Amino acid sequence: MSLVHLRPSPLLRPSLLLSHPLLPRTSQHTYATQNSSAAPRRRNVTVLSDDGRYTWGELSGREKVARATQQSINFVVVLAGAALTGGVFYLLYTEVFSPNSKTWQFEKAVERVKNDARCTALLGDRREIQAYGENTWSRWARNRPIATTFEKDQQGREHMRMNFHVAGPRNSGTVFVHMVKPTDTNEWEYRLLALEVKGYSRVVLEERHDPKVGGELKIFGIRWK
Known part of the structure; x- marks a missing residue:
């Protein structure tokens, strides 16, 4: 009695199964697209939204102008606060002390x-x-x-x-x-x-x-x- 050797069909090979047109496949291009879409998007830097998370070298020309404007406004506010505080202390000294x-x-x-x-x-x-x-007519005046x-x-x-x-x-x-x-x-x-x-x-x-x-x-x- 002779033995019959059976060969696997070429249609059942793993390499062919992965490339079969009827089977779904995930390409490297699709995987890269998913990874890129999952990454956080960089937020534009404006005068109101600049929180200092990006360095000066990472900013565009328009964003650098926005940061410089914000810093100038902050500087003016600090100066105004210091001048107001000094004026209050001066008035308090001249009127009281x-x-x-x-x-x-x-x-x-x-x-x-x-x-x-x-x-x-x-x-x-x-x-x-x-x-x-002296007495005052104003009921709101305490002194x-x-x-x-x-x-x-x-x-x-x-x-x-x-x-x-x-x-x-x-x-x-x-x-x-x-x-x-x-x-x-x-x-x-x-x-x-x-x-x-x-x-x-x-x-x-x-x-x-x-x-x-x-x-x-x-x-x-x-x-x-």
Whole structure:
């Protein structure tokens, strides 16, 4: 009996099965297209969307202009903020902490009244004395403003006149302040500091008259020796 050798059909070879027209196949081109579509797309850099993730060398010409514009705007904003902060500190110093401010002189005058035995005899315990300004018609205003006026005389000296109210456990009264800033100095000098309580004599803490000019007293434009 003879043996019959069977050969595999050429149609069943693996190489032929992969290239058979009726079978689906995935080419390298399709695989590369899928990989490229899955990769994140680069976002364009604009003035509003620049977050610094791309270096300067990676930017196009238009994107470099956008980044430069954004940095310029940020620089201007920082400068404006610094100028505004400096202005606030300057205003706070000149209006509150400077010895030439009316707030400073107000606090100083209040302390003078509290430390004077004649004033505490009329008003009461210095620890209970309160000082405040004028009443205001505005219901939104929390602080009572201090009545203050500034003016200059013929010699160029600056005058400050101020009055405020004080109240203690015994009585209440009004404090009058008149100060002058000479032309050769930058410090205020008292011309008058007095307390008036209704029904009592005026208490004068400071009172100075203007000295004679060149050894002569000038009144109404006439110099008197």
